[in-house]
Amino acid sequence: MQLSAQDLTALWITFKLAAVSTAILIVICTPLAWWLAHTRWRGKTLIEAVVALPLVLPPTVLGFYLLLLLGPRGTVGRFFDEIGVGHLAFTFTGLVIGSMIYSLPFVVQPIQNAFAATGQRMMETAATLRASPLDCFLTVSLPLARRGFLTAAVLSFAHTLGEFGVIIMVGGNIPGRTQVASIAIFNHVEALDFAAAHALSAILVVLAFSMLIAVYAINRRFKVVGVAQ
Amino acid sequence: MSIEMRFRVDRGGFALDVDLTVPARGVTALFGRSGSGKTTLLRCVAGLERAAGGRLVVDGAVWQDARSFLPTHKRPLGYVFQEASLFPHLDAAANMRYGLRRTPEAERRVGWDEVVELLGIGHLLDRHPDALSGGERQRVALARALLTSPRLLLMDEPLSALDHARKQEILPYLERLHDELDIPVLYVSHSPDEVARLADHVVLMENGRVVASGGLSATLARLDLPLALSEDAGVVIEAVVGEHDAHYHLSRLDFPGGSVFVARRPEALGARLRFRVHARDVSLARERVEGTSITNLLPARVAEIADADTPAHVLVRLEAQGTAVLARITRRSLDQLQVTPGMQMWAQIKAVALLS
Numbered sequence: 042m043q044l045s046a047q048d049l050t051a052l053w054i055t056f057k058l059a060a061v062s063t064a065i066l067i068v069i070c071t072p073l074a075w076w077l078a079h080t081r082w083r084g085k086t087l088i089e090a091v092v093a094l095p096l097v098l099p100p101t102v103l104g105f106y107l108l109l110l111l112g113p114r115g116t117v118g119r120f121f122d123e124i125g126v127g128h129l130a131f132t133f134t135g136l137v138i139g140s141m142i143y144s145l146p147f148v149v150q151p152i153q154n155a156f157a158a159t160g161q162r163m164m165e166t167a168a169t170l171r172a173s174p175l176d177c178f179l180t181v182s183l184p185l186a187r188r189g190f191l192t193a194a195v196l197s198f199a200h201t202l203g204e205f206g207v208i209i210m211v212g213g214n215i216p217g218r219t220q221v222a223s224i225a226i227f228n229h230v231e232a233l234d235f236a237a238a239h240a241l242s243a244i245l246v247v248l249a250f251s252m253l254i255a256v257y258a259i260n261r262r263f264k265v266v267g268v269a270q
Numbered sequence: 271m272s273i274e275m276r277f278r279v280d281r282g283g284f285a286l287d288v289d290l291t292v293p294a295r296g297v298t299a300l301f302g303r304s305g306s307g308k309t310t311l312l313r314c315v316a317g318l319e320r321a322a323g324g325r326l327v328v329d330g331a332v333w334q335d336a337r338s339f340l341p342t343h344k345r346p347l348g349y350v351f352q353e354a355s356l357f358p359h360l361d362a363a364a365n366m367r368y369g370l371r372r373t374p375e376a377e378r379r380v381g382w383d384e385v386v387e388l389l390g391i392g393h394l395l396d397r398h399p400d401a402l403s404g405g406e407r408q409r410v411a412l413a414r415a416l417l418t419s420p421r422l423l424l425m426d427e428p429l430s431a432l433d434h435a436r437k438q439e440i441l442p443y444l445e446r447l448h449d450e451l452d453i454p455v456l457y458v459s460h461s462p463d464e465v466a467r468l469a470d471h472v473v474l475m476e477n478g479r480v481v482a483s484g485g486l487s488a489t490l491a492r493l494d495l496p497l498a499l500s501e502d503a504g505v506v507i508e509a510v511v512g513e514h515d516a517h518y519h520l521s522r523l524d525f526p527g528g529s530v531f532v533a534r535r536p537e538a539l540g541a542r543l544r545f546r547v548h549a550r551d552v553s554l555a556r557e558r559v560e561g562t563s564i565t566n567l568l569p570a571r572v573a574e575i576a577d578a579d580t581p582a583h584v585l586v587r588l589e590a591q592g593t594a595v596l597a598r599i600t601r602r603s604l605d606q607l608q609v610t611p612g613m614q615m616w617a618q619i620k621a622v623a624l625l626s
Contacts, residue, residue, distance in 0.1 A: 162355050165318050168342035169349035170369035171418060177343075180368075184359045 044240055047216050051225040052244065058133070058221060059201035062140040063148075063194055069141075070148045070193070075182075077149070078156035093146045103143060104210025111135050111211065131213045136221075139211040140201045147196040155189025156182060195256045199249055271295060273328050273422065273454065277314045277321040279478075286310045286321075286478040294329045294422075296470035297448055297455040299486075301462075307478035308458040312424050315456065316349050317342040328422050329454075346377070348415030348423045348453075353431045354407030356399040362410045363395040369418040379419040380451065388450060389413050389443050405436035409443060416451070423455045429464060444468055462497075466490070466506045466546050467625040491594035493576035493585055498596070503578070503585060504548035505594055506625070511541045527590030530566040530622055544625040549578075549585055549598035551621040556607055558616050566619040570595060572611050575604070588617055595619075 044052075073092075077085060095103060111118045111129035118128035129135040159182055167177035183190075205223045212219035214228070222241055229238035271294045279286040286307040292298045300308040313319035315326060317333070317340060326334040333340045348369075356365050370382070386392050389409045399407055408428055415423060428444075429437045441464075448455070448468060459465055465472060465486070472489040474482040474497065482495050490497060491505050509523035514534060521535040523543060530545075537543060558567065570588035578585045584604050586597045595617050599609075609615070 162351065163357065165342070166349070166351065166355040166357070167368075168318070169316060169347060169424075170414065171343050171372035172368075173343050176372070181357060185357075 045237065047220075048222075048225055048237065048241055050217050051220050051222045052241070054133070054218075054220065055202060055222040058136050058140055059198045062137050062144065062201055063197040065137070066141050066144060066148045066197055067152075067190065067194060070145070070152055074149050074152035075156055075178075077153045092149050095143050096146050100143060100204070100206025101210055104139060104207040107135070107139050107142070107207065107211045111138065130211060131215060131219060133212075133219060136208055136212045136219055139207040140204055143204055143207045144197040144200045147200050148193040151189040151192040151196065152186060153189075155186035158189075159185045191256060195252060199252060202245060202249065271329060273298075273315075273326075273456075275311070275315060275324075275326055277311065277324040277326075279310060279314065279319065279321045284310075284478060286314070288478075288480055290473060290480050290483060292456075292471055292473060292483065294454045295452070297457050297468050298471040298473060299465040299469035300456060300458045300473050300475060301460065301465050301469075302475035302481075303460060305477075306475040308460075308475050309426055310478075311475070312426050312456060312458050315422070316347060316424055317345055331421075346418070346421040348418055348420035350408070350412050350415050350423070350425045350428045352427045354399070354402075354404065354411045356402075356407055356411055356414075358399050361396055361398050362391065362402065365399070365410060366395075366414045366417055369414055373418045377419055380416050382417065385413045385416050388416075388446055403436070404432050405439045408432065408440055412443070412447075416447075416453070420453060423453050424458075425455060426458045427460070429461075430459075441467060462500070462502050463625075467544065487594060491587055491596060493574055493587055493596075498576065498585055499579045501550075501579065502548065503596055503598065504546055504551075505596055506544055506546050507593055507595075508542065508544050511535060511537050511539050511543060514539065525593055527570070527593035528568040530568075530619060532622060532624060535624070546623040546625055547595060547619055548621070548623070549596035551619060552595060552597035553618045553620065554586065554588075554597050554599055554603070554607065554609065555616045555618060559618065562618070564618045564620060566622070568595065568617040568619060570615060570617050572609055572613045572615060574611060575609065588615065590617070 077089060108130055109115050113119065113122060113128045113130070115128070118130060122128045129138065163181050163185065164177055167181045172180065203223060204221070205227070208219070208221055209224060214220055214224050222245060226238050226241050229235070229241070272291050273294050274291045276289045277286060284307070288307070288311055300311060302308050310319060314321045314324060320339070323336060324334055325336070332338065333345055356362070357368065360368065370378070386395070389412060391406070391409050391413055394402060394406055394410060402410065412428070429440060432440065445468065457468060469486050472484065472486050473480055474489065474495060476496070482489055482492065487506055487508070489495070492498065497503060507525050509525040511521055512524035512529060513522040515521070519534040520531045522529050522531055523545065532545070535543070568590050570590035572586060573589045574587040576585050578598050582600055583598050584601055586599060586609060588595045588597060597617060
């Protein structure tokens with residue numbers, strides 16, 4: 042089973058994309074999930090529906106709008122063009138933005154649920170023990186929500202590994218720049234190169250499977266032992 | 271040395287309207303049925319409930335008034351919730367350190383060893399909350415609150431989630447707390463037993479308002495409060511162990527106004543004890559009765575007579591040199607004995623319930 046240099050690059054881009062978009066998503070979604078878990082504002086339902094939209098929309102629809110938005114004529118694309126960065130369609134940055142929107146619900150929902158499950162009581166207890174709201178967030182809410190974060194990270198990472206529709210719309214299929222593993226597999230099949238398609242596919246299967254195993258194992262250990270202070 | 275509270279909270283179906291001053295020492299019980307506003311009041315004191323326009327002064331320090339509001343984490347208080355609220359990701363010792371670390375060193379007055387010993391939790395320190403029993407969890411939660419050296423300890427029915435045996439396990443610790451640490455406590459409860467056992471001062475609440483506030487014995491002996499109409503009407507008397515009778519296995523408990531004999535107590539001479547005398551266990555006689563098996567007779571003066579819980583009975587409040595006793599007798603006996611206020615009588619105490 043030999044991988045071509047191009048396939049290796051595609052794998053590398055795939056991982057980089059998954060890692061970068063997951064990391065940024067976690068940072069951005071933590072305050073959003075916190076707010077959703079605690080607000081009593083009525084408009085909350087609307088925000089939740091928007092967050093969940095990528096779950097049901099065809100990725101090509103998402104990708105299509107993103108392409109319009111990020112391309113040379115789109116609002117965002119034009120802005121970046123003017124400040125000298127260049128528009129974002131068919132770039133790695135464009136891929137990251139697309140993946141983030143695509144995986145948004147997979148990150149927000151587990152974290153939001155974890156924050157909600159921690160409940161008001163723990164926060165109140167921490168406050169009666171002299172912890173400021175920020176202190177309480179860092180030392181009580183975050184550690185208690187760690188499984189939500191772990192789930193969010195893994196789901197987002199795995200989901201991005203398998204992404205296809207959004208990427209082909211926003212990033213195209215530029216080998217060495219925006220071609221990810223799933224698209225490379227598609228190309229191999231198109232070219233009837235089943236051996237190469239097999240090789241890449243098998244790698245993705247093994248990776249996805251071992252990641253999930255690791256998560257379940259970690260989850261079980263956490264449940265019993267807890268984390269030291 | 272007092273705690274002044276003035277809070278008004280209006281939340282649709284429920285309104286709390288309280289203007290109350292209680293002593294900033296000993297245990298003050300906030301007593302009343304569920305829904306009477308006890309917990310809401312406690313939460314206002316903690317700053318967990320934001321009562322706009324409220325006022326709270328603890329021992330001279332303003333925690334809240336028209337212009338200022340100290341957030342909960344800046345109030346030097348300890349809070350023990352109804353159900354144990356230990357952080358599940360930390361073991362018992364780490365839970366206890368959580369508040370201690372956030373207490374400035376200059377303000378620490380309660381020592382680690384002292385608390386561990388007081389609550390008997392030395393063997394639990396490395397356990398996680400899910401490996402502790404309900405009673406052990408509450409003891410750790412109490413230790414955690416104490417270690418912040420609070421100026422005021424708030425306890426919201428800390429025993430109500432525990433079964434009878436666990437309650438009995440934890441009550442002695444609360445009593446030691448009362449005796450050994452000089453921290454004022456606001457203790458929410460709907461259990462007359464807990465109040466009788468722990469409180470020095472009682473605040474009776476109903477429908478979000480304070481119905482009565484006063485010393486434990488005086489409040490329990492009042493005939494104009496709903497307490498008097500309950501099955502459990504009676505008084506609490508604080509006494510000192512005065513004598514042990516080895517032959518008959520009895521102990522004499524002395525209090526201002528008299529003494530009673532009870533089955534031999536383990537406490538040493540001079541130890542302080544509380545006991546409860548139910549109104550239904552007290553009968554009255556005009557003369558000192560001879561030839562009765564009742565050993566506990568108390569000379570007392572009739573102070574007040576009021577309706578009891580049934581039309582057949584009345585409650586009589588008697589005073590014996592500062593100690594009040596309630597007697598629940600039939601209306602017929604009242605008429606036959608021609609009991610009137612001011613009359614000198616003998617109270618026959620059939621049973622006393624020791625509270626510690």
